Amino acid sequence: MRWSGWRSTNWLIVLIAIIASLLVTSVLLIIFGASPIEGFEAMLLGAFGDSTKVLSVTAFWVPLALAAAGLILTFTTGLWNIGVEGQIVMGAIAASWVALKIDAPRPMLIILELLLAMAAGALWAGITGLLKTRGKVHEIFGGLALNNLAIILTNYLISGPWQPPEGGTFRGTEPFPANALLPLYQDSRLSPLSVGIALVVVVLIYLVLRGTKWGLRLKALGKNQRSAFIMGVSSERELILSMMICGALAGLGGSVRVLSWFDSLRQSISGGIGYLALLVVMLSATRILLTPFIAYFFSAVLNGSITLQLRTQLHSSLGGILTGVMVLFVLLFGGVRPMKLPSQKTVEVEENE
Amino acid sequence: MNETEIVKILSSIVLQSTPLIIAVCGETISERVGVVNLSLDGTMLLSAMTGFVAGLLSGNVWIGFLAAALVGALFAWIIAFGSIRLRKDQFAVGFVLTLLGDELSAFLGQNYTRIPGESVRHLGIPFLKDIPILGPLFFDHDPVVYFAFLLVGVTWWWLFRTQPGLCLRSVGERPESGFARGVDVNRLRYVYTLIGGALVGIAGAAYSLDIKLGWSEGHTRGLGWIALAIVIFGGWSPMRGAIGSLLFGASKALAAALQRRFPEVSVVAFNATPWLLMIAVLLLVSSDVTERLVMIMPRRVQPRLRRLLRVRPPAALGVAFSTPESQRE
Numbered sequence: 216m217r218w219s220g221w222r223s224t225n226w227l228i229v230l231i232a233i234i235a236s237l238l239v240t241s242v243l244l245i246i247f248g249a250s251p252i253e254g255f256e257a258m259l260l261g262a263f264g265d266s267t268k269v270l271s272v273t274a275f276w277v278p279l280a281l282a283a284a285g286l287i288l289t290f291t292t293g294l295w296n297i298g299v300e301g302q303i304v305m306g307a308i309a310a311s312w313v314a315l316k317i318d319a320p321r322p323m324l325i326i327l328e329l330l331l332a333m334a335a336g337a338l339w340a341g342i343t344g345l346l347k348t349r350g351k352v353h354e355i356f357g358g359l360a361l362n363n364l365a366i367i368l369t370n371y372l373i374s375g376p377w378q379p380p381e382g383g384t385f386r387g388t389e390p391f392p393a394n395a396l397l398p399l400y401q402d403s404r405l406s407p408l409s410v411g412i413a414l415v416v417v418v419l420i421y422l423v424l425r426g427t428k429w430g431l432r433l434k435a436l437g438k439n440q441r442s443a444f445i446m447g448v449s450s451e452r453e454l455i456l457s458m459m460i461c462g463a464l465a466g467l468g469g470s471v472r473v474l475s476w477f478d479s480l481r482q483s484i485s486g487g488i489g490y491l492a493l494l495v496v497m498l499s500a501t502r503i504l505l506t507p508f509i510a511y512f513f514s515a516v517l518n519g520s521i522t523l524q525l526r527t528q529l530h531s532s533l534g535g536i537l538t539g540v541m542v543l544f545v546l547l548f549g550g551v552r553p554m555k556l557p558s559q560k561t562v563e564v565e566e567n568e
Numbered sequence: 569m570n571e572t573e574i575v576k577i578l579s580s581i582v583l584q585s586t587p588l589i590i591a592v593c594g595e596t597i598s599e600r601v602g603v604v605n606l607s608l609d610g611t612m613l614l615s616a617m618t619g620f621v622a623g624l625l626s627g628n629v630w631i632g633f634l635a636a637a638l639v640g641a642l643f644a645w646i647i648a649f650g651s652i653r654l655r656k657d658q659f660a661v662g663f664v665l666t667l668l669g670d671e672l673s674a675f676l677g678q679n680y681t682r683i684p685g686e687s688v689r690h691l692g693i694p695f696l697k698d699i700p701i702l703g704p705l706f707f708d709h710d711p712v713v714y715f716a717f718l719l720v721g722v723t724w725w726w727l728f729r730t731q732p733g734l735c736l737r738s739v740g741e742r743p744e745s746g747f748a749r750g751v752d753v754n755r756l757r758y759v760y761t762l763i764g765g766a767l768v769g770i771a772g773a774a775y776s777l778d779i780k781l782g783w784s785e786g787h788t789r790g791l792g793w794i795a796l797a798i799v800i801f802g803g804w805s806p807m808r809g810a811i812g813s814l815l816f817g818a819s820k821a822l823a824a825a826l827q828r829r830f831p832e833v834s835v836v837a838f839n840a841t842p843w844l845l846m847i848a849v850l851l852l853v854s855s856d857v858t859e860r861l862v863m864i865m866p867r868r869v870q871p872r873l874r875r876l877l878r879v880r881p882p883a884a885l886g887v888a889f890s891t892p893e894s895q896r897e
Binding site for chain 1: 606646649650654656657659660661663664665667668670671672674675676678790793796797800834836837839840842843844846847850851854855856857
């Protein structure tokens with residue numbers, strides 16, 4: 216059942232989901248007095264209109280793909296890592312700390328930034344994991360609280376210790392020295408290095424889940440924690456490890472946000488990329504090789520909706536509505552059961568008992 | 569600080585906690601019957617927006633509340649339909665609806681931000697409001713406050729003191745035994761999830777039409793998650809849930825007071841209170857450490873202490889149910 220989704224009939228569901236989401240957004244556009252055709256045209260132009268736009272979509276894609284790749288692991292173990300948003304933010308904070316406080320030759324500085332960002336993301340995820348295994352606090356609540364704490368920490372740093380010398384504006388730190396930023400492609404916000412890293416990560420996670428014993432253990436845990444335990448899989452170790460690796464990848468994504476998309480730590484440094492990554496993984500039915508493509512599509516929709524806002528003065532949340540409706544339809548009507556969670560248990564009444 | 573000032577602060581805590589109490593009651597009903605409505609945060613945002621706009625356009629707050637309740641019931645229906653009929657993951661559907669509700673509220677409400685609208689009128693209850701201390705605390709408020717307290721009482725009575733309430737809980741604890749006694753498990757789940765969702769919608773409108781007047785993007789963001797955590801803290805009981813909501817309101821008031829007292833501490837630090845509290849409280853009611861603490865207490869007080877500190881979710885929470893007939897379909 217788990218991996219058998221996405222065959223012939225399911226492509227039909229995807230098609231229906233796409234049509235449904237286009238219909239919903241069209242109706243919304245009409246209600247607000249805009250022509251749907253012009254609206255979608257604006258979105259398309261905003262996503263792929265010229266090379267700057269394409270570069271921008273790709274740059275936005277990198278952290279999304281990284282977080283989604285990490286989430287594949289936590290979903291495989293049956294964990295709901297909503298905390299991924301906070302893990303991205305913590306990665307961004309750690310990378311910013313290095314960029315602001317440490318002076319070193321560029322290659323060393325960048326390596327240090329990325330490593331520390333991964334450590335910070337892993338730490339944040341590890342706390343959620345420990346709260347789950349030791350404290351029996353569901354990872355949705357632990358993660359959610361830590362998300363908000365990470366965002367509050369960002370605001371504190373921006374308005375306090377790290378505020379620019381000309382005074383706190385609550386908007387961001389001062390720009391990092393050029394030395395600390397990732398090498399960018401021409402004058403875009405895209406770092407080719409980060410794209411390479413993201414692609415390598417996706418392939419690595421695929422291989423780990425496909426061909427290693429550890430990947431098998433994670434899958435066993437996700438399917439049935441108790442029998443996995445009886446077979447000798449230490450559930451706590453694997454749960455926390457999968458959380459921390461996901462956190463590290465999310466943190467890496469966060470560092471890409473501050474070191475190439477922006478050049479400083481900003482107030483909404485992630486702005487919901489983590490939640491979007493959760494949607495990507497749900498839509499992919501936890502199939503890692505699909506996630507980069509879905510992530511790219513989502514990235515295009517969101518970037519396109521910013522152009523839509525500029526052209527029609529309509530709120531850019533339309534892009535989020537489009538992706539949300541699509542995921543909802545696939546979740547409800549697709550033959551895919553994306554996760555093996557406690558809620559998947561079914562009580563069946565036996566007749567002759 | 570004299571007596572009237574303290575009463576004033578406490579009375580404002582009661583007022584501020586009202587929407588949370590309503591939302592917690594709604595979610596408690598829904599989870600008691602075995603369905604987790606994870607979409608609270610999005611539902612409350614969308615219903616707060618809907619309630620405000622409907623109230624503004626119709627010029628009648630109660631139409632606003634009605635519209636908000638419908639929105640809440642609609643989202644709850646999607647979750648019930650998805651988990652019962654389509655047998656899909658209710659967490660996943662709830663999470664998507666959380667995001668969708670947030671985005672929809674931002675888009676649909678974009679022309680109604682930061683404008684004055686309708687609001688619930690104050691209604692002190694004659695005679696009762698003149699009782700010293702208790703009067704201003706509980707009987708000198710808006711109708712929404714009375715509704716919330718009535719709701720807590722009625723929900724508690726219904727759940728724990730009536731026959732249908734027993735059926736409700738049996739469906740959340742052991743659906744198969746309810747089924748054996750002739751209870752239509754899935755129909756009850758639909759009905760109570762919808763009622764719970766409608767109450768969550770009313771809670772959203774209680775913000776935009778009464779407690780936190782008006783609408784702006786992300787007006788109630790985060791409060792839905794707080795309500796979900798309070799349901800757990802409240803041990804799936806409306807009474808304890810209401811106490812939890814009041815304690816949460818009190819802690820927020822305390823943080824605000826401390827902030828005025830120590831202006832040199834960053835404002836931001838105080839924003840962290842609800843979230844730290846959320847982790848601490850959930851640890852308290854569910855971690856093994858608490859159990860160990862209870863165990864070293866004198867044996868006589870152990871059961872009472874355990875009942876006070878620990879909670880246990882309904883056994884069939886989030887567990888799908890199917891009958892032999894539907895299996896063969």
